Amino acid sequence: MRKLVALPVLSADALSSVAYGPEAMLAVLVLGGAAGLAYSVPVALAIVLLMLAVGLSYRQTIRAYPHGGGSYIVATDNLGRLPGLVAAAGLMTDYILTVAVSVSSGMAAVTSALPGLADEAVSIGVLVIALLLAGNLRGVRQAGALFSAPTYAFVIAIAALVAAGLYDAAGRDFEPVPPPPTHLAEGVGLLLVMRAFASGSTAMTGIEAISNAVPAFQPVAWRNARTTLSWMIGLLIALFAGTVALVHLQGVVPRSEETVLSQLARLSFGSGFMYVFVQAATALVLLLAANTAYNDFPRVLFLLARDRHAPKIFTRLGDRLAFSNGIILLSVAAALVYVAFEGRTAALIPLYAVGVFLAFTLSQSGMVVHWWRRRDRHWRKSLCFNATGALLSAIVFITAGITKFQEGAWVAILTVAVFLLVTTRIRRHYDRVAAALRLHPRLIEIPGGTLAPPCAPSTPPGRPLEAPSGAKAGAGNGVEGGIEGGIGAETGAETGAGNGAGTEAEETPEEIRHLSVVPVDALQLASMRALAYAASLQQPVLALHVALSDEDAERFRAAWLLWGDHLPLRIVVSPYRAVVAPLISYIESLHHQRPDLTITVIIPEIVVRHWWHRLLHSPLAGRLKRALRHLPKIVVTTVPFHVVD
Template sequence: MVTKLKRFLIGRPMKSTELAEEKLTKLKALAVLSSDALSSVAYGTEQILLVLMAVGFSALWYSIPISLAVLGLLLVLILSYRQTIYAYPSGGGAYIVAKENLGVPFGLVAGGSLLVDYILTVAVSASAGTDAITSAFPSLHEDRVLIAVFMIAALTILNLRGITESATILAYPVYLFIFAILVLIGAGVFQFATGAVPFTGTTYGAAVNGISLFLLVKAFSSGCSALTGVEAVSNAIPNFKAPAEKNAARTLMMMGAILGVMFMGISLLAYWYGITPTAKETVVSQIAAATFGRGMMYYFIQAVTALILFLAANTAFSAFPLLAFMLAKDKFMPHMFMMRGDRLGFSNGIIVLGVFSAILIVIFHGDTENLIPLYAIGVFIPFTLSQAGMMKRWITLKPSGWAVPFLINTVGMLTTLTITLIFVVTKFSQIWMVFLFLPAVILAFRKINQHYRDIADELRIDIATEKPVVKGSVIVIPVAGVTKVVSSTIGYAKSLTDNVVAVYVGFDEESIKKMEAKWEQWNPGVRLIVLRSRYRSIIRPLMKFIETVEWKTADTDHVTVLIPQFITKKWWHNFLHNQTSWLIRAYLYTRRDVTIATFPYHLQK
């Protein structure tokens, strides 16, 4: 039943030789890896306006120069990450760049920040997508947490089916969203230019009482949330078809151009239309309603906006497992993140990402505004470290023509560092938990790495001198009576060694005599040891006996406790059997010199 459900949801297992078929073309990669960055158009401008509204409606004209500043930073980041792609074609982005050029500690900071950011990406995308739905259907506002968690589950299953299949499905809504936003911008500009929609914004350049540099800087940092996801292409270069680095660089440039046009277009329309953000309707929803009215085109734009916001999480589902794989390969994360699943994706990373992001949605009650600052700080730290790492690389290698790339990375580093500091100063009350969580993640990386190194030292052998030590073996079989399962267990044990003993724990003399008589009559060729339990405990007498056997056979024999166990025909039958065997295993699990083995006996009824 479980296997059939898994095959229905995920699909057939794929051979390792099919991995080459799972590589992405530029158009599919744009859909998968750019959905996060492109979707931020839906809330980037809104975040700027939310800060400016603290002063009043008259301050909204500042959204235009702030948007132009964000656009300039986008250009710097695109050029910077294009250089990273060619310098590190194996992928890994900020983690690899920082680790190789600045050292392991900086690499772990970048890697940990990105992992946290990808979890937040999924949470923010799901909550923002839910906001788009509830803007069109306000009656669903109270169910936003349930809607967001459901969509995360759907995305998790989609990604477990494989990157190529998810890219094929995602391509349609991503390109529909690009089409819808460009149509909205084109129609809005046309209507404004022809006077069909009158100018209702504030006078550009007008003096505003109460405005301050601190507030403008805060609005700029909020608008920079539109740049999250830019690094995803450089992280996932191995997912591209050959030549991977060229295809990745072209995809990055396409993404930057599309994002820049859409972000600036939405900002201009919001200013011209005098849009103010509200709790129950997004800025894009208001622009669409003002441009087309609440007709078919409005609902089409809202539908594809909601869909792209949900699917923006797919960028994280593509990048998180690959980054987790690289960290696991370097022994900073559990080895399970290196395993490919049935569909050749890193399934454990996909599942962990889905679970943690759903937990965040529940904790924050699906509130996008509270999640976005955490989301942005999580990505600007790796931005800064990546640019600093590339600067170090150019200074160290000094290849031909290195001055221009070095200048680009320097501008990128200084800009992203400034924004990171702005976030820390202006939004500390919202992002303080990052400074607790991130060190905890890095400490976990260190502890995992130390454990793996300790285990490697402990398990390492000298091939030239160390050989397996051959000892004798004694097998102890706990029995509760003379049954077929006991007979089968003894038969198996005697096929391994002649040194087999059966142990029976009795609570009263009558049951003990009955057992001894039946065993003597059966005579299986194995000695029966009877233990008397005054306090009706099976575990305590059995443990004392095993300690005795262990002491008598020290340095000469292996002690194996072979426990008979029923394998039931129906799942609920498990609750009716095997409690004693589970208890014995639990007590023996920590015994250093005792091997625990199970003999399964399959019941037919």
């Protein structure tokens, strides 16, 4: 992406937080009455300094991780597995709440302009989440002017609002309008100020998005990413500070029935076109901010599944090349949170701050360790920036956890603890299964080969089975390798003529001609057992491996040769990480080329003791049966391998 496109696409989450960050801060300060509201400017200045420090810190992260450095990757690389999981827990909580908070804040903008929809806000919000789910399952992507427009419209709207407000204030020599009388709920003290600081700091959510997406930039990617991050931080500070200054000058206080931005827009523009423009731009950018989580949440879940901390189903791509399972999980979780808190932004904010700043703290702490180990050029300056960001983020995290514990922060903390428990137990299970499946040295020399089938007098010499002409599985997937030797079949089988070829009319065992296809994910005991079972049937056998890249294909071929190259092997390259679709496509191609063959797909199946462990293993056999059921002469069976855990 060019910088002018990347800025609105990757900054939507951060810039849209201006719609609820200042209001969250004021909602706490107003509890102290006029004395509390007097702290709005000093607290806002502290938040601006925090934005600047964290922004400079992430500039160092971009330089150190030019291929993308999210909190999970940085914390895992530099602090270890457990801190990496804690950072992932904070990120996952952040992304779920990004959807819930953005939708709730967007609905607040809508109901401020159209109060008649207030009673239906929760239902409409759930519908919006459902639309986001449907759109992302269809493969909606952030790109181009379509996704740039809402962010730029929001920036223009807030800039016009601030300019109009400051122009009005200049007419009275910038004399602040006294706020309306407020009910004093508690005294003004350090605790109140710190709570306001923690709430207002949620205006920094999404600030790490650019460091996650460095490879998406035009060359030189890391330099363009740093420039874009600087622009984003500058815009965020200007919009946040301008909004708080306008609130102070106009004497606006938070109200349950109308947002602060809506009040400011009414004061500056009345109820005309510009007011509608401000509210519409706010709602649209918040919707776009919610959609950014649909790119980041499934990606973090994929990384966790790749590292065996989450079920393997989250590595699976859907038909539209999106991580469908992660998208569904995010939508369900966000909808449950949104409904549980009745779509109230103020109630969701305490949960939000904990996850956001937990991830910030661990990411920046990881960068401190990174620079201390590397000690390359300018490492001291970079270490100081990251140490400052880590310290300030930790202060906000601790403050939010303590001051907002009873308001809902305990839910976020409990969620992190449960997440750690679940992910570590998943990793332990996968490690035990891997140990049970590991090949022993003596198994490398297994005498293999397909056992020669008994020769029937009526069977003439066969011809080799060629690679299917339609064997390219899925868009852009190539086919490599070959089938060594011949797989017996009658010469007339090419046209499917004679003896009921291509039909299910065989009535005697002698009429059935077999081909066993064994999908092999990796060379381990379960796959060996399936290959041995297939060879023992005394029928031709073909091993089939779906590789995710050319490098993966070469690694598997080398392992196959080390094992002894006992059986014919076909490798299908699937660069989009889809496995099942290429497998189905290849088997269908085999069937269409040789309809005379009865193809038996023999799948190694991991059998575990507990039902909850079954969720961690892909039900490949069931999916293949459903996908291939419409084809005649296709048999899908499994060879179980029992793992005691």
